[in-house]
Amino acid sequence: MAAPPLRLLTAVPLCDGHDSAISTINLELARHGIEVVYLGYHQSVAAIVRAAIQEDVNAVGLSSYNGGHIVFFKEVVGQLKAAGSGDIPVFGGGGGTITPADARVMQRNGVDRIFFAGTPLDRIMAEIKTRYARPAKPDRKFKGDRALARAITLAECRVGSPNPATAGGTLRPDAKKSRPKAATTAGKTFVIGVAGPGGAGKSTLIDELTSRFLQKIPRGRIGLLANDPSHPGTGGAILGDRVSAIYAQDDRVFFRSLATRGSLTGLSAAAPAAIEILRSSGEFDLIFVESVGVGQESDPFGVFHGRKLVDAVLYVLPPHYGGRIQLQKIALLNGADLVVLNKCDDPRAHAAKAEIQTRLDQNQRGQHLHATTAAKHSDLGVDRLFAVIAKLGGLDPARGGEKACQMEVSP
Amino acid sequence: MSSLGRIADAVAAYNQFVTAEIARARTDAKFAAELRARWAKIRKSVEWTQSPTGTKLPRLALPDTAEPGAIADFLLGQGLPGEFPYATAAYREMYLDRDQGAGEEPMRLFAGLGLAEDTNARFKYLSRNQKSLRLSTAFDGPTLYGLDSDHEGVLGKVGEGGVAIDTVEDMLRLFADFDLTRPDASVSMTMNAPAPVILAMFLAATKRRFGPGCLQQLRGTIQADILKEVQAQNEVIFPVDASLRFLGDMIEWCVPNLPKWYPVSVSGYHIAEAGATPVQQAAFTLANGFTYVELLRQRGVDVNRFGPRLSFFLDCGLDVEYLVLGRVCRRLWSIGMRDVFGADAKAQLLKLHTQTSGRSLIAAEFQNNLTRTAVELMLAYLNYTNSCHSNSADEPFTTPTEKYALLASHAQSILLEESGLFKHMMNLFGGAPGLLALERQVEQGILDVFREMDTLGGVIPAMEQRYQRSKIQEAGHAYEQQIYSGRRPVIGLNRYVTDEPLPHVPLARTAPRKQRLQVERLKAFKKKHAKKAPTALQRLENVTRSSGNVFGELLDAVEVCSLGQITACLTGVVGKFRPMV
Numbered sequence: 002m003a004a005p006p007l008r009l010l011t012a013v014p015l016c017d018g019h020d021s022a023i024s025t026i027n028l029e030l031a032r033h034g035i036e037v038v039y040l041g042y043h044q045s046v047a048a049i050v051r052a053a054i055q056e057d058v059n060a061v062g063l064s065s066y067n068g069g070h071i072v073f074f075k076e077v078v079g080q081l082k083a084a085g086s087g088d089i090p091v092f093g094g095g096g097g098t099i100t101p102a103d104a105r106v107m108q109r110n111g112v113d114r115i116f117f118a119g120t121p122l123d124r125i126m127a128e129i130k131t132r133y134a135r136p137a138k139p140d141r142k143f144k145g146d147r148a149l150a151r152a153i154t155l156a157e158c159r160v161g162s163p164n165p166a167t168a169g170g171t172l173r174p175d176a177k178k179s180r181p182k183a184a185t186t187a188g189k190t191f192v193i194g195v196a197g198p199g200g201a202g203k204s205t206l207i208d209e210l211t212s213r214f215l216q217k218i219p220r221g222r223i224g225l226l227a228n229d230p231s232h233p234g235t236g237g238a239i240l241g242d243r244v245s246a247i248y249a250q251d252d253r254v255f256f257r258s259l260a261t262r263g264s265l266t267g268l269s270a271a272a273p274a275a276i277e278i279l280r281s282s283g284e285f286d287l288i289f290v291e292s293v294g295v296g297q298e299s300d301p302f303g304v305f306h307g308r309k310l311v312d313a314v315l316y317v318l319p320p321h322y323g324g325r326i327q328l329q330k331i332a333l334l335n336g337a338d339l340v341v342l343n344k345c346d347d348p349r350a351h352a353a354k355a356e357i358q359t360r361l362d363q364n365q366r367g368q369h370l371h372a373t374t375a376a377k378h379s380d381l382g383v384d385r386l387f388a389v390i391a392k393l394g395g396l397d398p399a400r401g402g403e404k405a406c407q408m409e410v411s412p
Numbered sequence: 413m414s415s416l417g418r419i420a421d422a423v424a425a426y427n428q429f430v431t432a433e434i435a436r437a438r439t440d441a442k443f444a445a446e447l448r449a450r451w452a453k454i455r456k457s458v459e460w461t462q463s464p465t466g467t468k469l470p471r472l473a474l475p476d477t478a479e480p481g482a483i484a485d486f487l488l489g490q491g492l493p494g495e496f497p498y499a500t501a502a503y504r505e506m507y508l509d510r511d512q513g514a515g516e517e518p519m520r521l522f523a524g525l526g527l528a529e530d531t532n533a534r535f536k537y538l539s540r541n542q543k544s545l546r547l548s549t550a551f552d553g554p555t556l557y558g559l560d561s562d563h564e565g566v567l568g569k570v571g572e573g574g575v576a577i578d579t580v581e582d583m584l585r586l587f588a589d590f591d592l593t594r595p596d597a598s599v600s601m602t603m604n605a606p607a608p609v610i611l612a613m614f615l616a617a618t619k620r621r622f623g624p625g626c627l628q629q630l631r632g633t634i635q636a637d638i639l640k641e642v643q644a645q646n647e648v649i650f651p652v653d654a655s656l657r658f659l660g661d662m663i664e665w666c667v668p669n670l671p672k673w674y675p676v677s678v679s680g681y682h683i684a685e686a687g688a689t690p691v692q693q694a695a696f697t698l699a700n701g702f703t704y705v706e707l708l709r710q711r712g713v714d715v716n717r718f719g720p721r722l723s724f725f726l727d728c729g730l731d732v733e734y735l736v737l738g739r740v741c742r743r744l745w746s747i748g749m750r751d752v753f754g755a756d757a758k759a760q761l762l763k764l765h766t767q768t769s770g771r772s773l774i775a776a777e778f779q780n781n782l783t784r785t786a787v788e789l790m791l792a793y794l795n796y797t798n799s800c801h802s803n804s805a806d807e808p809f810t811t812p813t814e815k816y817a818l819l820a821s822h823a824q825s826i827l828l829e830e831s832g833l834f835k836h837m838m839n840l841f842g843g844a845p846g847l848l849a850l851e852r853q854v855e856q857g858i859l860d861v862f863r864e865m866d867t868l869g870g871v872i873p874a875m876e877q878r879y880q881r882s883k884i885q886e887a888g889h890a891y892e893q894q895i896y897s898g899r900r901p902v903i904g905l906n907r908y909v910t911d912e913p914l915p916h917v918p919l920a921r922t923a924p925r926k927q928r929l930q931v932e933r934l935k936a937f938k939k940k941h942a943k944k945a946p947t948a949l950q951r952l953e954n955v956t957r958s959s960g961n962v963f964g965e966l967l968d969a970v971e972v973c974s975l976g977q978i979t980a981c982l983t984g985v986v987g988k989f990r991p992m993v
């Protein structure tokens with residue numbers, strides 16, 4: 002097995018929607034076996050720095066066209082440094098808008114490399130691979146999210162290596178702390194595995210639930226682990242879940258994208274370790290683990306194998322699942338603790354609701370179907386689902402309560 | 413079936429109709445006689461003119477035939493200029509006699525930099541080199557995203573790539589000294605997500621200067637095309653349904669109150685620049701246009717009232733398809749509007765603004781960009797665009813500097829005023845074999861995309877499935893791969909390369925001192941209105957929560973609130989757009 006893939010974060014700065022160049026660069030990077038965590042366009046310095054740290058990337062690539070690049074890149078470099086992650090190099094491009102004279106200033110400001118207009122794509126790829134490939138090692142200097150993130154990176158390296166027992170560093174920078182402390186932390190962190198067919202709205206629903214967490218629980222943190230497939234041929238991946246996770250842009254959210262790297266279970270092979278790392282940190286009240294879109298027989302969270310990875314499984318269905326027969330075949334409908342019918346704005350949802358409830362009643366486990374429209378702003382169904390989750394997970398109401406629920410409307 | 417399937421069917425049916433009519437013209441003596449008589453009358457009505465060198469020319473070139481089938485083919489398949497299906501041109505004479513000041517001047521130069529007064533100065537500079545008053549505004553990034561200049565982290569972008577507008581006071585400075593009520597004046601604004609707010613500011617400013625009666629006279633366009641923002645340009649603030657509601661509210665208000673205004677410009681430019689092929693550009697754009705028609709019909713607005721207030725905006729690059737893209741789009745639009753939506757003649761007409769391709773302009777040997785733009789301009793005019801922006805040669809580096817903006821402006825004047833090409837005679841090439849072959853292929857390509865989107869449920873469901881975005885990204889990736897593998901020749905980049913380093917090009921950037929000045933002005937405005945703003949925002953919030961017309965309320969709110977305050981208020985009610993990869 003080769004070295005673990007390079008991980009990069011790419012993004013376009015605030016007030017800039019020029020994403021054509023970065024889309025091409027992302028596709029090329031993935032084609033070259035690189036894992037790209039893409040944050041999207043119109044991204045603030047804070048969002049970029051937070052993502053770089055939580056994703057523990059080898060480097061950050063920015064594509065800037067709408068001017069102000071000297072200031073913006075400088076801020077990114079500065080804030081990374083201030084957060085103790087000055088080891089993450091920042092590079093980028095912006096066609097002809099970044100002149101050679103600008104690039105010299107930017108390099109003096111700590112920017113690693115600017116790719117000018119007309120640089121052949123192959124040259125960009127070759128250079129990125131040589132400049133930024135460096136194996137992840139445990140580093141005691143890392144604190145906070147970067148320490149958690151590095152521990153996850155090391156877990157990813159270990160599971161992908163021929164000899165998991167000896168390869169890579171330790172689970173956490175501090176080996177003792179790294180041992181899962183099930184007894185002391187049990188009941189504190191509630192971990193929910195989210196599964197369902199591709200496109201059912203898992204990511205959207207998780208993001209909406211994140212917003213409810215942030216509104217209703219004024220302290221404490223939420224962890225999100227998003228599993229996405231690696232390209233089977235190249236080993237690269239475009240991990241784009243952060244783009245749509247608009248509520249994850251908050252320091253109370255720890256978001257980590259995990260590429261499956263050949264694991265066919267619906268989760269990265271490092272997902273169990275990642276869950277344990279977050280759990281044992283003791284920082285999180287709630288964790289959502291999103292699996293890759295799953296088929297009828299899949300069981301990413303080990304419900305039927307007696308070693309359930311998570312505290313509860315949430316299964317999301319869209320109204321267009323096929324028919325009664327298809328419904329019968331979805332194994333996880335038997336094992337799920339929470340079943341959600343999403344996209345209830347779809348006209349087919351009404352009939353689907355009754356059909357799914359009937360299917361659940363057969364299980365005789367008292368499963369209740371939750372109906373949501375995650376794509377709708379402040380959907381009541383999502384509110385209700387969050388209330389159920391909060392109760393199930395024992396999310397401490399004393400930590401917050403209703404005050405935080407009132408939204409700030411006007412400035 | 414979404415309306416796209418019905419439109420594709422209607423076009424196929426119309427083409428069959430044309431074929432059948434051609435056959436009938438050749439077999440039915442009575443029909444043939446009618447056609448010949450009509451043809452003779454048309455020919456007789458054509459006036460003659462003379463070139464400066466003394467050559468006599470017809471003002472309209474017609475196919476040189478008396479054969480009824482060929483006559484039917486031209487009249488029904490292409491149409492006389494200004495007649496259904498409008499392939500030839502939107503109007504009968506377009507650019508004829510441009511140097512004598514006849515007709516509408518097409519040139520509209522997109523401009524915006526620094527603070528309002530800097531852009532005002534640029535407008536003055538440009539309009540000195542033009543016959544009529546054409547002010548086309550580019551806004552800076554913060555304004556495009558509905559943020560105030562004092563928003564955290566945006567300072568470096570204030571006044572870059574466009575003008576910074578925070579308040580109605582900036583809007584007053586922007587158009588100071590221009591008489592916007594002149595019959596030849598027209599104002600365009602490239603503004604999308606916050607379009608209703610910016611248009612409200614513009615109206616508040618113009619009413620202050622010219623009185624409330626000016627609304628009848630104001631001519632212009634605001635882009636406000638949110639569908640292509642989701643698909644390509646990425647300036648979306650509110651969720652799609654809320655964005656469409658705000659747009660609908662604005663259009664509904666404009667139709668009776670601003671009779672000469674185009675409240676939406678259905679734009680393919682950004683789709684193409686983001687990477688789409690010419691066929692994809694046309695297909696996505698027309699489909700977006702038809703979607704707006706459906707949405708307005710659902711709101712109960714008569715197609716014949718808003719149909720004439722829609723305008724279109726296409727890119728024109730160097731690919732061969734651009735020779736016919738405008739022609740094909742006019743044809744498809746008119747058939748769809750007439751045969752699917754029952755629109756009358758005025759509402760069938762696709763009025764077109766064209767911009768030469770920015771993406772075709774490159775940094776290496778950048779003066780070649782003058783030639784590229786000239787070729788593209790020629791293609792745009794051969795499509796008889798109603799309005800046109802020509803890019804500056806320094807496009808890859810900077811907001812155009814005066815020197816290159818002027819050269820770009822003169823390029824249009826040289827084509828229309830100096831050269832004889834477009835001055836004496838309409839329909840230079842219509843009906844030429846190459847043109848016909850291209851038209852057929854491009855039209856087919858567009859209809860294929862329509863059918864594909866139809867199977868996905870139409871434009872909006874396709875959009876939710878990332879259809880347009882993924883097509884555009886694939887095409888954009890393929891385009892760059894073609895360049896860097898040498899399969900797509902780009903002179904000075906992958907062919908005939910000189911090893912000269914990137915040249916030192918003068919840049920138009922906004923000094924930090926000006927950026928700070930903008931922030932100070934905004935702070936002063938907010939302070940001045942600190943008492944009234946909260947009430948105005950509360951009213952705006954209430955209307956937004958109810959189902960009232962938000963635009964009506966914005967007209968008041970902009971008097972005392974900044975763009976950023978209004979955006980925050982609206983987002984508080986409707987939420988934020990969740991972007992897609």
Ligand code: B12
Nearest residue numbers: 018019020021062064068094096120573574770771807810
């Ligand atoms: C395409 C384009 C658009 C498209 C963007 C579509 C999209 N979704 O991306 C559209 C039409 C929508 C658009 C809109 C606007 N644009 Co524009 N646009 C361009 C254009 C023509 C090309 C940029 C491009 O994508 N090139 C293709 C890429 C692949 O090639 P490249 O730029 O040479 O980049 C190379 C390297 O630098 C490298 N690279 C680039 N980024 C990165 C990142 C990393 C990590 C790496 C490794 C490498 C790398 O990759 C390339 C290959 O070598 C440029 C002008 C030009 N000719 O360059 C203007 C330009 C960037 N736009 C400009 C402006 C002002 C705007 C607007 C603000 C206009 C307005 N006021 O409304 C809007 C803003 C849109 C928004 N939401 O932010 C200005 C910026 C001016 C400035 N900074 O001073 C430019 C320079 C044009 C001009 N002269 O006015 N635009």
Ligand SMILES: Nc1nc2c(ncn2[C@@H]2O[C@H](COP(=O)(O)OP(=O)(O)OP(=O)(O)O)[C@@H](O)[C@H]2O)c(=O)[nH]1
Nearest residue numbers: 199200201202203204205294343344374375376876
């Ligand atoms: N109409 C409607 N669309 C929704 C709803 N929830 C999500 N969507 C849309 O469905 C699409 C897929 O949503 P995601 O959240 O990415 O779905 P997912 O299950 O995470 O998808 P994968 O991770 O790719 O398997 C997106 O276009 C969402 O906007 C909903 O309640 N109603």
Ligand SMILES: [Mg+2]
Nearest residue numbers: 203204242291
């Ligand atoms: Mg997902």
